[in-house]
């Protein structure tokens with residue numbers, strides 16, 4: 068049975084060119100700054116993002132953790148959306164490991180923060196309050212269905228942060244999807260934030276790794292924090308080599324994933340029993356609900372899986388399907404009748 072795995076873009080396998088590059092990678096001890104492949108990847112990432120420097124880390128979670136711990140001292144406050152990946156899915160690391168106080172405000176359905184909520188959340192000078200230090204944005208926004216923040220939205224948040232002397236960090240796990248969807252250079256998005264974490268291991272299909280980009284002094288300090296949390300990786304150029312291919316060869320093809328997500332959502336919109344919002348699908352994520360109060364999500368999920376279509380469960384009443392490298396247009400066409408059968412059977 069052909070398996071069509073739409074659970075996540077993290078299931079992507081490295082391309083043949085990546086495997087070849089990994090085999091041939093020049094290596095050294097990166098903790099000594101001597102891995103040529105990592106040095107190349109970091110220089111390339113900084114250049115693409117229009118920032119001074121970059122740091123290779125093992126994961127998006129580590130990228131956000133190290134970035135926030137670099138911006139904030141213990142007891143400082145970071146403001147982020149209540150649907151932020153960092154708030155929901157990163158094991159509370161910034162407070163557990165960094166003593167950073169997380170202040171959430173509601174995410175709007177488009178992934179944005181309401182600017183009045185943001186102003187209200189920023190603390191004034193008062194002995195009772197933690198010190199507001201940082202605002203975090205997420206673009207594209209995972210729990211908001213892959214929603215894209217525009218360059219104007221990013222700059223509006225930047226203006227509020229600037230007015231209060233706060234830094235801005237972007238969880239840009241899928242920032243290249245945002246750039247492709249907006250038709251802008253990724254540096255135009257990064258221009259409005261101090262630091263960005265972006266993932267190589269999602270739609271860009273590298274096996275492992277994320278980068279943090281920002282000013283040289285920030286990255287120097289982040290390198291120290293990365294060591295502190297055990298992220299110094301020695302001959303990790305075998306991984307960086309795949310990352311270089313990801314950045315050079317895999318960005319433009321994200322448009323195919325977006326087209327496949329559109330085909331999927333438009334197909335699902337025609338199948339009775341599913342509720343989807345085609346107008347909200349901007350990138351490679353499709354949120355799917357069942358149409359009916361007694362709908363049995365477990366049964367539909369199991370019926371899909373029994374026919375080889377895997378999707379993930381975002382909450383009690385929401386599935387998520389993700390298109391990615393390795394999923395072709397034909398797979399979407401093969402999956403749609405399975406969706407139709409699964410909802411009828413359940």
Ligand SMILES: Cc1ncc(COP(=O)(O)O)c(C=O)c1O
Nearest residue numbers: 126127128129152205209238240
């Ligand atoms: C928006 C966002 N940020 C961060 C991460 C964390 O990345 P990782 O799984 O590499 O730790 C993810 C993972 O799905 C994500 O979707």
